Amino acid sequence: MPANLTPQYRLAEQWYKQATTLPEKIDALRDMMAIIPKHKGTEHLRAGLRSRMSKHVHELENPKGSVGGGTQPFNIRKEGIGQSVLIGLANSGKSELLNALTGMHAKVGDYQFTTQIPNVGMIQFENVRIQLIDPPSLEFPDTKTQVYGLIRNADIFIFVVDLTTDATKQAEDLCAILETYGFDFYECSQGVTDDNKRLKKMVSILANKWDSEGAAVVWKQLERSFGSRFPLLRTSCLDGTGLDNVGQMLFKQLGRMRIYTRMSTGNVDYQNPIVLEQGSTVSDAGERLHKKWKTGVKYASLWGSGKFDGQRVSREYVLSDGDIVELHS
Ligand SMILES: Nc1nc2c(ncn2[C@@H]2O[C@H](COP(=O)(O)OP(=O)(O)O)[C@@H](O)[C@H]2O)c(=O)[nH]1
Ligand SMILES: [Mg+2]
Incomplete structure (x- = not known):
């Protein structure tokens, strides 16, 4: 058969x-x-x-005698609330962006293929951190396979295009290259409901080198072609344009929310939010604190998305970013 x-x-x-x-x-x-x-x-x-x-x-x-060693730098453990990866052609400014956004010191070069192993840093957005990876360029032959493995594992893609060249063409090329490797993208109008999440990615575009002459014209064209598909942001590592908005954009794309717990004393811990996927409930928040709380929570008092402060909600109640809950068993 x-x-x-x-x-x-x-x-x-x-x-x-x-x-x-x-x-x-x-x-x-x-x-x-x-x-x-x-x-x-x-x-x-x-x-x-x-x-x-x-x-x-x-x-x-049993690592002794195992195969596939020597590729460790490409296996990057997820840290923070999500992993984002910079994808762009050589020289678009990925390493410089990583440095500017995370305070790292990755090598920056005016020539192609400066980065041959991934650089990793963390972006601080308000009270959460998002991991940012700058892998070697997609076109670099020696690391191509590892880079595809790495980006496959990432939560979201950040395309970096260069406003001193044809940025629209760069974005089109990136889409085309990634599509040949089986990736697919969520467009702005779609919700994240696909079950094959690993190959379907959220994308945002950073249009870098906004400080350059003629960048405005290139940006307009990019906006016309991609503005309705993916979130776009203008950035400059030279004068800092847009850099403060990157964290917010990534946080939104990750589809996470922050929930705060309130003690019976009335104290709220704003420094250590419980980070959950959007659509999570009171009992999901409880479970994060302790396994037994998944079913142990009977109800919660809610400050934030409720009709009034301290409103009593069931454990199936769907929470929103910034909600404060006091859990009751
Ligand atoms: N004018 C300008 N140059 C930039 C900007 N970002 C990066 N560059 C320059 O572009 C070149 C390539 O940057 P790099 O980060 O190495 O690019 P990568 O190959 O994508 O990692 C370097 O000479 C950078 O100094 C920017 O915002 N404005
Ligand atoms: Mg680089």
């Missing part, structure tokens, strides 16, 4: 073959196992995937 494998499966298989580290391999295998058609014709194949998976998991848990 023929296996009749789908294009999605073939894509996952391709990811698996290109994967250079164990976590990437396991990730790709997990995808393959999830989407492989389940019928008699794929029985052996599925058994093979299962045994390969247990082999890789074993290798991961």
